[in-house]
Amino acid sequence: MALLEVERLTKFYGDSRALSDVTFKIKKGQFVAVIGPSGSGKTTLIRCINRLIDASDGSIRYDKEDILALKGAALRHARAKIGMIFQHYNLVYRLTVIENVLHGRLGYKSSIAGVLGMYTEEEKTKAVEVLQLLGLEDYVYRRCDQLSGGQKQRVGIARALVQDPRMILCDEPISSLDPSSAKIIMDYLRRIQKDLGITILVNLHQVDVAKRYAERILGFNAGHLVFDGPPSELNKKRIHEIYGTEAGELIID
Amino acid sequence: MTAVKRNLRTGRIIVKRPTAAKRWVNVVLLVLLALTIWGFLTIETKGTDLGKATVDTIRYFGIMFGRPAGVDTHFGVSGAGSWGVFTAALRLLLVTLALAFLTTLVGAIIALILGLLAARNLTNTRTSNIIKGFVAVIRAVPTVLWVLIFAIGAGLGAVAAVIGMSFHTVGYLLKAYSESFEELDEGVIDALRASGASWLQIVFQAVLPSSATYLLSWTFIRFEINFAVAVAMGAAAGAGGIGFNLFMAAGYFFDISEIGFITYLILAVALIMELVATQLKKRYHIHD
Amino acid sequence: MSSLLIEKTSPTAYFRKQKLTLTLFLLGMIFVSWGASVLTQFDLFDAFAAIPRVAAWMTANLLPDAKAWSRLPRILDKLWDTILMSVMASVAASVVSFVFAILGSVTTRPNGVFAFLARTIASINRNIPVAAWAMIFLLSFGQSSFTGFLALFFATFGFLTRAFMETIDEASASSVEALRAAGASYSQVIAQAVIPASLPQMMSWVLYMVETNIRSATLVGLLTGSGIGFMFSVYYKSLQYRSASLVVLSIVVVVLAIELISNAVRRVIL
Numbered sequence: 001m002a003l004l005e006v007e008r009l010t011k012f013y014g015d016s017r018a019l020s021d022v023t024f025k026i027k028k029g030q031f032v033a034v035i036g037p038s039g040s041g042k043t044t045l046i047r048c049i050n051r052l053i054d055a056s057d058g059s060i061r062y063d064k065e066d067i068l069a070l071k072g073a074a075l076r077h078a079r080a081k082i083g084m085i086f087q088h089y090n091l092v093y094r095l096t097v098i099e100n101v102l103h104g105r106l107g108y109k110s111s112i113a114g115v116l117g118m119y120t121e122e123e124k125t126k127a128v129e130v131l132q133l134l135g136l137e138d139y140v141y142r143r144c145d146q147l148s149g150g151q152k153q154r155v156g157i158a159r160a161l162v163q164d165p166r167m168i169l170c171d172e173p174i175s176s177l178d179p180s181s182a183k184i185i186m187d188y189l190r191r192i193q194k195d196l197g198i199t200i201l202v203n204l205h206q207v208d209v210a211k212r213y214a215e216r217i218l219g220f221n222a223g224h225l226v227f228d229g230p231p232s233e234l235n236k237k238r239i240h241e242i243y244g245t246e247a248g249e250l251i252i253d
Numbered sequence: 254m255t256a257v258k259r260n261l262r263t264g265r266i267i268v269k270r271p272t273a274a275k276r277w278v279n280v281v282l283l284v285l286l287a288l289t290i291w292g293f294l295t296i297e298t299k300g301t302d303l304g305k306a307t308v309d310t311i312r313y314f315g316i317m318f319g320r321p322a323g324v325d326t327h328f329g330v331s332g333a334g335s336w337g338v339f340t341a342a343l344r345l346l347l348v349t350l351a352l353a354f355l356t357t358l359v360g361a362i363i364a365l366i367l368g369l370l371a372a373r374n375l376t377n378t379r380t381s382n383i384i385k386g387f388v389a390v391i392r393a394v395p396t397v398l399w400v401l402i403f404a405i406g407a408g409l410g411a412v413a414a415v416i417g418m419s420f421h422t423v424g425y426l427l428k429a430y431s432e433s434f435e436e437l438d439e440g441v442i443d444a445l446r447a448s449g450a451s452w453l454q455i456v457f458q459a460v461l462p463s464s465a466t467y468l469l470s471w472t473f474i475r476f477e478i479n480f481a482v483a484v485a486m487g488a489a490a491g492a493g494g495i496g497f498n499l500f501m502a503a504g505y506f507f508d509i510s511e512i513g514f515i516t517y518l519i520l521a522v523a524l525i526m527e528l529v530a531t532q533l534k535k536r537y538h539i540h541d
Numbered sequence: 542m543s544s545l546l547i548e549k550t551s552p553t554a555y556f557r558k559q560k561l562t563l564t565l566f567l568l569g570m571i572f573v574s575w576g577a578s579v580l581t582q583f584d585l586f587d588a589f590a591a592i593p594r595v596a597a598w599m600t601a602n603l604l605p606d607a608k609a610w611s612r613l614p615r616i617l618d619k620l621w622d623t624i625l626m627s628v629m630a631s632v633a634a635s636v637v638s639f640v641f642a643i644l645g646s647v648t649t650r651p652n653g654v655f656a657f658l659a660r661t662i663a664s665i666n667r668n669i670p671v672a673a674w675a676m677i678f679l680l681s682f683g684q685s686s687f688t689g690f691l692a693l694f695f696a697t698f699g700f701l702t703r704a705f706m707e708t709i710d711e712a713s714a715s716s717v718e719a720l721r722a723a724g725a726s727y728s729q730v731i732a733q734a735v736i737p738a739s740l741p742q743m744m745s746w747v748l749y750m751v752e753t754n755i756r757s758a759t760l761v762g763l764l765t766g767s768g769i770g771f772m773f774s775v776y777y778k779s780l781q782y783r784s785a786s787l788v789v790l791s792i793v794v795v796v797l798a799i800e801l802i803s804n805a806v807r808r809v810i811l
Contacts, residue, residue: 080724090719107724114729292625351577406595411583485672503676523668
């Protein structure tokens with residue numbers, strides 16, 4: 001049973017096509033990496049799924065719902081069930097760690113309760129548990145601008161996890177991090193997928209990381225889905241098709 | 254769980270933590286709010302009926318922007334017709350622009366010299382601090398007062414206006430210039446110093462060429478500000494130009510259509526300059 | 542071969558072009574300065590000659606005397622009015638500006654039409670000089686502090702709207718995206734991301750406006766016959782320069798004090 005079904009998805013920016021006729025399905029609990037050169041449509045794809053960007057054509061079904069048809073409260077509710085983490089963490093840096101994590105609950109709350117920041121005891125307990133899971137229990141009341149890059153990204157993951165999502169979208173989650181922090185973040189994502197059964201769809205710049213962590217890889221070039229298969233099938237020739245010949249060689253070496 | 258704070262009475266998890274920053278934000282908000290309320294309660298209106306005045310203002314706005322017109326005699330072109338009034342007004346606008354230009358030029362030259370002396374990487378901290386402190390005091394005196402003070406010694410007119418307006422221009426540009434100098438790569442200066450270049454050589458070979466476009470952008474932004482200042486000085490300090498006509502139209506002739514006419518002209522020039530300034534800011538990533 | 546040629550000729554060509562640009566620029570500046578001087582009857586030598594003369598005159602005639610000091614209570618009273626006026630204008634304008642900035646900023650605008658309207662209104666307000674605002678309101682509100690308040694309010698509103706829009710875009714764009722992605726509603730996004738991220742910077746702008754408005758209030762007061770500006774003009778016109786000078790000194794003290802306080806507050810809140 002597919003959790004996410006993307007069909008003939010197309011996105012235009014003015015005259016240029018960022019995505020053309022993209023079709024794929026993702027099963028519940030899969031770890032899927034999306035690779036491709038800059039400007040190949042990876043980021044557009046991720047943002048179309050939770051409607052941060054409106055697609056031009058095609059359809060997206062998530063958890064049996066037609067995402068592109070949703071409006072208002074229904075859209076909010078669908079977004080609440082999809083977590084998202086960002087390259088630049090996108091936290092409110094002046095707020096504490098726990099305040100940022102609780103933002104993940106806003107999609108489930110009445111507007112006024114969210115505006116006033118009135119969270120239930122259950123929600124707060126859940127936030128603290130998630131922070132413990134991510135090794136941030138000593139930073140609950142730390143302001144986010146005082147954290148390191150890796151810690152900020154873990155707060156980002158915590159915010160996504162308190163949403164109780166069935167899928168987490170990750171937009172280049174490790175591109176701003178040093179190698180050791182990057183490894184920690186990727187390991188957490190794998191644990192979340194294995195232990196909690198949450199589907200992970202992650203944009204990556206690094207082919208080797210994608211091959212190491214993902215069960216399935218989607219390769220994009222100029223808005224087209226040009227590769228869809230397990231890492232074992234991603235050989236030199238296939239990488240060349242995704243990145244163009246010269247770049248492919250550089251990445252392999 | 255030790256790191257989690259709980260409310261001692263209810264046992265609930267605490268989310269919001271008081272910080273010095275938050276406290277001060279609240280204190281400042283409260284003080285400003287209290288002063289504002291006090292101000293509204295005590296402001297003197299000299300018996301003006303505020304309701305009636307508001308209705309009048311709205312009506313005046315309609316006349317100003319709906320039927321703008323200048324009177325020939327007010328612009329010294331008796332019997333010249335509306336085109337003649339328009340060209341006379343354009344000439345006055347040009348006078349205001351000229352005052353702004355001269356002020357910017359004089360200010361820029363002085364600021365450039367002082368800016369080189371105030372940039373921390375080009376001079377010692379003490380000189381830098383003295384200049385910056387001096388400028389802070391100069392900037393505390395409103396421009397109109399500088400102009401009027403100089404008018405005592407030099408007479409009302411362009412000389413007093415330009416010198417008076419230059420004070421704030423120097424203050425503003427000095428800050429902008431010295432900061433762009435301070436952004437200059439420390440290594441470049443060291444390299445030149447090591448090769449035996451003199452202070453003047455460093456300035457002319459490294460500092461000025463590498464920050465020229467930046468300096469010009471800042472200068473233009475100040476020119477834009479100085480246009481508004483020049484309008485004000487024409488109105489308040491008899492410096493000449495379109496501002497004086499605005500003052501006469503509103504203060505003596507009570508001619509609403511003429512206020513509208515002049516306001517339109519000023520607005521047009523200001524909008525064009527803002528457009529240019531915005532482009533410059535975008536290109537050079539300037540935040541003022 | 543051709544690349545060698547270019548390498549050989551381009552440095553000289555480059556320097557020649559640079560020199561030409563610089564020369565043309567300087568000539569242009571001199572020409573415009575000359576035109577501007579003729580138009581305004583400005584004389585550079587007169588100007589530089591005036592500076593030492595005025596400076597000497599200032600030291601001799603601008604020290605407040607006993608009579609001036611006896612007027613201090615009245616001056617301080619007007620000064621207090623001016624401070625209140627500039628705080629009122631800044632605070633009242635900041636409230637309206639906040640609404641306009643939310644409507645107009647790229648990050649938080651509800652739709653393009655509102656954004657366009659908000660930006661246009663703010664831009665027109667900003668580009669009408671404060672002196673013009675003062676003259677506009679003088680007609681219906683007469684010579685009073687309230688006229689001064691209105692003039693400052695409208696000029697401040699235009700400036701703060703732009704400053705706030707930039708602040709919102711810079712401080713909160715990324716977190717707004719994250720909260721939207723988590724399903725937060727519009728009002729939740731404003732309350733939980735935009736306000737906490739940008740309030741301190743906005744407050745810093747308001748403090749800056751309070752400081753600026755005290756100077757502008759002097760100008761507006763001169764034009765509308767109110768506050769400290771009027772006080773100055775009365776002494777100035779009746780040639781009581783030592784009293785006028787005390788007015789200037791008191792303004793300097795207040796502006797510097799407010800600047801010091803603002804800077805101290807900024808250090809804590811930013």
